[in-house]
Amino acid sequence: MNMNVAVDRLATETAVSGPNADPIISIVNVSKSYVRGSLVALSDVSFDVGRGEFIVILGPSGAGKSTLLRCINRLAEPTQGKILLNGKEVCDNRRELRLARQQIGMVFQQFNLVSRLSVLTNVLTGRLSYRSTWRSFFYSFTREDRAMALECLEMVALGHKALQRADTLSGGEQQRVAIARALAQRPKVILADEPVASLDPKIARQVLNYLRDVSQRLGISVICNLHQIDFAREYAQRIVGLCQGKKIFDGPPSALDDEVLNKIYGLRLENAGD
Amino acid sequence: MTSLDVTIAQAVEREAAWRHRRIAIRLAIFALCILVLWLAAARIKMSLVNVVLGVPGMADVFVRMFPPDLSYLNRLIAPTIETVQIAVWGTLLAVIASTPLCLLAARNTTPHPVVYSATRILLNLLRSINELIYALLLVSAVGLGPYPGVLAIALHATGMLAKFVAEEIEHVGRGPVEALQAAGAGRMQIILMGILPQVLPAVVGYILYRFDVSIRSATVLGLVGAGGLGFSLITTMKMFKYHETAASILMIILLILVADWISGWLQKKVL
Numbered sequence: 001m002n003m004n005v006a007v008d009r010l011a012t013e014t015a016v017s018g019p020n021a022d023p024i025i026s027i028v029n030v031s032k033s034y035v036r037g038s039l040v041a042l043s044d045v046s047f048d049v050g051r052g053e054f055i056v057i058l059g060p061s062g063a064g065k066s067t068l069l070r071c072i073n074r075l076a077e078p079t080q081g082k083i084l085l086n087g088k089e090v091c092d093n094r095r096e097l098r099l100a101r102q103q104i105g106m107v108f109q110q111f112n113l114v115s116r117l118s119v120l121t122n123v124l125t126g127r128l129s130y131r132s133t134w135r136s137f138f139y140s141f142t143r144e145d146r147a148m149a150l151e152c153l154e155m156v157a158l159g160h161k162a163l164q165r166a167d168t169l170s171g172g173e174q175q176r177v178a179i180a181r182a183l184a185q186r187p188k189v190i191l192a193d194e195p196v197a198s199l200d201p202k203i204a205r206q207v208l209n210y211l212r213d214v215s216q217r218l219g220i221s222v223i224c225n226l227h228q229i230d231f232a233r234e235y236a237q238r239i240v241g242l243c244q245g246k247k248i249f250d251g252p253p254s255a256l257d258d259e260v261l262n263k264i265y266g267l268r269l270e271n272a273g274d
Numbered sequence: 275m276t277s278l279d280v281t282i283a284q285a286v287e288r289e290a291a292w293r294h295r296r297i298a299i300r301l302a303i304f305a306l307c308i309l310v311l312w313l314a315a316a317r318i319k320m321s322l323v324n325v326v327l328g329v330p331g332m333a334d335v336f337v338r339m340f341p342p343d344l345s346y347l348n349r350l351i352a353p354t355i356e357t358v359q360i361a362v363w364g365t366l367l368a369v370i371a372s373t374p375l376c377l378l379a380a381r382n383t384t385p386h387p388v389v390y391s392a393t394r395i396l397l398n399l400l401r402s403i404n405e406l407i408y409a410l411l412l413v414s415a416v417g418l419g420p421y422p423g424v425l426a427i428a429l430h431a432t433g434m435l436a437k438f439v440a441e442e443i444e445h446v447g448r449g450p451v452e453a454l455q456a457a458g459a460g461r462m463q464i465i466l467m468g469i470l471p472q473v474l475p476a477v478v479g480y481i482l483y484r485f486d487v488s489i490r491s492a493t494v495l496g497l498v499g500a501g502g503l504g505f506s507l508i509t510t511m512k513m514f515k516y517h518e519t520a521a522s523i524l525m526i527i528l529l530i531l532v533a534d535w536i537s538g539w540l541q542k543k544v545l
Contacts, residue, residue: 073456101458112449116471125467129458136463178453185457 023048024188024221025072030081032067041067042245052219054212056226056236060265064245065225069191073104102129105182109194111174115167119177122166123149126184152180156210172203179210192224208235229261342520350506350525357502357529360420361488364427369481372436379436380443383465400433405491409500420501427488438480442473478544482537489533493526
């Protein structure tokens with residue numbers, strides 16, 4: 001299969017324009033607390049995400065990285081603030097939320113594939129938001145959907161495993177399938193929540209390469225949570241540092257010096273002493 | 275003696291006291307259980323003497339049944355087939371009825387907590403009544419024959435099946451469901467593509483198990499006039515044709531062994 005043709009066709013649909021001029025996502029004063037405000041996960045976080053930008057959110061465990069990503073596609077309800085997708089607020093209305101989620105792919109730490117379904121069917125679930133419910137009763141997808149799912153699998157070099165059951169694949173392969181599933185949505189943004197935390201360093205690099213690759217080739221913005229500083233430096237165009245739910249850094253990887261790192265991870269080191 | 279020694283001595287003391295109390299509580303519970311069992315035995319006149327005294331009577335019945343009238347087996351073929359048909363249709367109706375019910379009775383798929391509670395109560399009611407009692411009621415409602423047997427099995431099995439599957443749905447992996455949610459899939463699509471594949475093996479297991487139980491139940495439903503082998507059993511007994519009764523029992527054992535074997539084989543094939 002000619003991969004470049006496939007990629008070009010996808011690329012024309014998500015036109016790349018200059019980053020930050022017209023943000024794809026704006027996070028505006030988002031706060032989130034659990035248990036009636038006693039546990040603050042996020043406090044007053046704001047930043048814009050440019051089109052095609054690869055942003056890494058860096059911070060120790062429990063800094064609120066995961067909550068932030070989940071607030072963007074409303075898997076978690078922000079307590080305060082709002083999220084704008086393409087200048088339009090991502091809201092609660094079921095139909096509108098579905099259309100917003102359609103444009104936002106998500107990749108998880110635990111891959112979250114449906115293990116008993118085939119790799120191809122897993123990728124096809126990325127197309128569900130475009131298709132009617134009654135069709136799903138028969139596990140039936142259109143010819144175009146199938147062709148597209150196969151293209152997406154080719155992009156992560158797993159076309160040859162399309163008909164295998166998802167749980168027969170290795171961890172790294174499963175995460176690539178998850179990326180293909182996100183791509184099948186034809187998303188404008190991919191949220192990646194610790195996508196490589198369950199993988200060994202070599203496989204982790206491979207998965208991050210695929211993520212960067214699709215971001216650059218298709219002009220998809222990526223917001224990627226990581227806790228590894230070296231990966232963040234290597235892959236990010238821009239880093240947002242989170243600590244205890246607060247944004248305490250926002251800049252290019254070159255500006256991420258020891259002082260900043262101390263601020264992001266500092267409190268944790270102090271705590272480690274007692 | 276240092277203060278540390280004192281602390282340790284106190285801790286040892288406390289531990290011993292705690293241990294003794296625990297032993298005392300356990301002994302009390304044990305004694306209570308014995309008392310309850312003994313009272314129950316006295317109430318239902320269960321005693322070794324009665325068991326021994328019953329031996330001649332049991333031997334008498336056995337002798338009168340022996341040898342089973344094997345020629346009667348020929349006339350049992352039709353009732354046996356009817357028994358299987360009752361079990362198959364009873365189970366099938368239960369599967370159909372429990373499909374929507376199990377979704378309403380699982381916390382993660384129910385449309386509303388009130389619906390959840392109502393469905394759970396309904397299922398408990400369905401489950402709490404034995405097939406034989408359903409059959410008894412239905413025979414007087416719709417008349418003698420296999421049809422009330424089918425309904426009796428379906429009612430009881432629906433309560434069981436829907437509850438088990440609902441519990442299975444509640445324990446489904448959260449991750450894949452969340453992934454489909456994030457991809458913008460609808461409620462029904464999540465159930466079909468995310469939940470169903472996860473519960474399918476367990477559901478197939480439950481259905482096969484239920485079929486097995488249904489066959490057993492179907493063999494006795496005839497006792498109250500709801501068709502199948504039980505009907506031959508009760509009629510031959512009432513006419514004191516004990517050799518034919520023995521043949522009926524033999525047929526029931528055979529049927530259950532075969533059903534056991536088939537469902538075991540299917541289970542291995544499917545899972």
